[in-house]
Amino acid sequence: DADVTQTPRNRITKTGKRIMLECSQTKGHDRMYWYRQDPGLGLQLIYYSFDVKDINKGEISDGYSVSRQAQAKFSLSLESAIPNQTALYFCATSDSTGNTYGYTFGSGTRLTVV
Amino acid sequence: AQSVTQLGSHVSVSEGALVLLRCNYSSSVPPYLFWYVQYPNQGLQLLLKYTTGATLVKGINGFEAEFKKSETSFHLTKPSAHMSDAAEYFCAVSPFGNEKLTFGTGTRLTIIP
Numbered sequence: 001d002a003d004v005t006q007t008p009r010n011r012i013t014k015t016g017k018r019i020m021l022e023c024s025q026t027k028g029h030d031r032m033y034w035y036r037q038d039p040g041l042g043l044q045l046i047y048y049s050f051d052v053k054d055i056n057k058g059e060i061s062d063g064y065s066v067s068r069q070a071q072a073k074f075s076l077s078l079e080s081a082i083p084n085q086t087a088l089y090f091c092a093t094s095d096s097t098g099n100t101y102g103y104t105f106g107s108g109t110r111l112t113v114v
Numbered sequence: 115a116q117s118v119t120q121l122g123s124h125v126s127v128s129e130g131a132l133v134l135l136r137c138n139y140s141s142s143v144p145p146y147l148f149w150y151v152q153y154p155n156q157g158l159q160l161l162l163k164y165t166t167g168a169t170l171v172k173g174i175n176g177f178e179a180e181f182k183k184s185e186t187s188f189h190l191t192k193p194s195a196h197m198s199d200a201a202e203y204f205c206a207v208s209p210f211g212n213e214k215l216t217f218g219t220g221t222r223l224t225i226i227p
Contacts, residue, residue, distance in 0.1 A: 040219060040220075041219060042204060058214075090158070102160040103158075103160070105157035107155075107156055
């Protein structure tokens, strides 16, 4: 099994719908992140969490919310999806020395909003 | 605030030729620097990292990078390209004491047979 699992892998949804992307990890890491990838823009940080009670906004949090249900689970929600939220979404984890060992990424969720 | 600039969104090299992917960063404190690779339909994998110590770092698959503070650069190289190196490569920076990574916009590497 993958260390960081994202579900679903692919999703098509309609404008205005609420959608949740889920991330679970078996690394035992404290820190979890949600990134969005768009062609030519690289990865942009949406939200991050350094522990269960710690949630922080990233660069592009508008239109998104998150929930850290447990150390191993971090979900991203789009409250009312819009077409420009069509992108590839990645969850990542790191331990408390994250900038020493780098991040572990999931395989991504490709979201299309029509 | 930190930032990363990757010069060249697309790079093509012939099989067996030198691979050079450029990365420049800005950071107000000593940076930790990373290169990640993304193969089609996959997440990002860590290629190599610089934190402290030796400025020439070696990673997986024959890649290496050199931290040059005076040039604020962390270019990625590989002496001889293989077809399997075709992927997108991301440079990232994390200032010391701040673990959030800031990524560059990526460089897509194409290998010409």
